[in-house]
Amino acid sequence: MDKLEAVQEIMRLSIEINGVEEDRFSAGRKPCVMIHFTGHVTGLAVNIYYSGMDYGKKPDYVFNEYISDTDVAKLMKCIKYLEKLKEKVLEEAA
16 A cells, blocks of 8 residues: 555545444544645644544544655554544444
8 A cells, every 4th residue: 555545545434434323423422533634745634532523622542644754654553543443433333
């Protein structure tokens, strides 16, 4: 997997996690994944709030890298983390 494919996978997983069980999201009982992509410097930030979005607290998990300066292994760590989180969300939704 190259960097572009890894970034696309991070975004896909983030969207899937946010889209599972919408009613749980509105109640604030599910993870909320915030993606920030800064194109002019190839910055990618992924912030995860386990209990839903809360501007009053810091994210429970933070991934923040400049894609041009990082290696695929760091992106893969974020992908693995998101895959495990998605599994957990799907198990709880069942």
